[in-house]
Amino acid sequence: MSTQRDTGIPFTHAPDGVGYKLMELPPELLEALESDNPPVLTLESSENSAVLKSGTQSWGLRQKNTSNALILLRPSESTQPSWQIPETALKAVATVHDTIELVSEPSGKAAPVARGRWHEKFARGR
Template identity: 65%
Template sequence: MSSQNDTGIPLVHDPDGKGYRFLTLESSTNSAILKSGSQSWGLRQKNTSNALILLKPTTTRASTTEMPETGLKAVATVHDTIELVPESSSAPAPVARGKWHEKFARGR
């Protein structure tokens, strides 16, 4: 049942200092290949304007006599992701197409 006193789910920004990063790939003619058995995937770094926010459940109490309140804690924000592209093991690495985000990533 809904009520006027319901304040929703509390969200707290509390970075944990671990510095989450999936993987950073340097631009080169050689690309990283992930292999498992007979399958191969090329790894490609993708930058996006839509960030991925890592959330962790949290419980807070204003005092020891109050009921705990369940909420969410934002521990990190990730802007770079890795894309897996199926490849044959003998295929040459793809040529960079000069996309603006690839040029920007080289200067970082």
Template identity: 55%
Template sequence: MLSTQEANKGIPLHHAPSGTGYKLLELPPELLALLESDDPPTLRLEPSPTAGLLKTPDNKTWSLRQKNTSNALILLQAAEQGGLDAVATVHDTTELVPEAEAAAAPIVAARGKWHERFGKTR
């Protein structure tokens, strides 16, 4: 008969970084549908003065924006000896914003804490 401690072992988790850097990309539904279609287009990454741009052959354009998060995302894979290996930790994702929407959004300059608290009343 198994003791309670042996029965509640759970899933073994091992720290096994792969050395590979991962970037997560959030795809808008429209772009996901294009990529999953029977004839997916070839996409181009191009530089711009404010951000990278992702373009399709029919000139649809998205700006790439990095989003940082305080909650890390841990990428797991099945371990050879059983359990799971934590192969990477990701602290940011890249989102794609349609270029017309990105151009309309104001760019807010970062300001110090003093200005955030007292600058609005001046």
């Protein structure tokens, strides 16, 4: 019979101060980046947004707010109290409330101005 208690996985909230943005990649770009000869990507500004370019393809970057926050976790070790054997633990290093979406757009054409979307207006003030 074991004398150890199963108390679960220790969890702490320890923001690391890094600003994270998650980017959703289109399948064709992901495939190209994972290939043996990945393309060179450039990031350019336009009148209304940033544009990611690879050769003749271009994608406009759009911020999308999420209704559910995404929590980024990092494994760590916990030794509480210090005389105990270290055990696996988790740290929440960041909470992400919005993501970046890449929208395919014709090369050379400016991204359309977003109007009337309350969540995009709200995000600008954050």
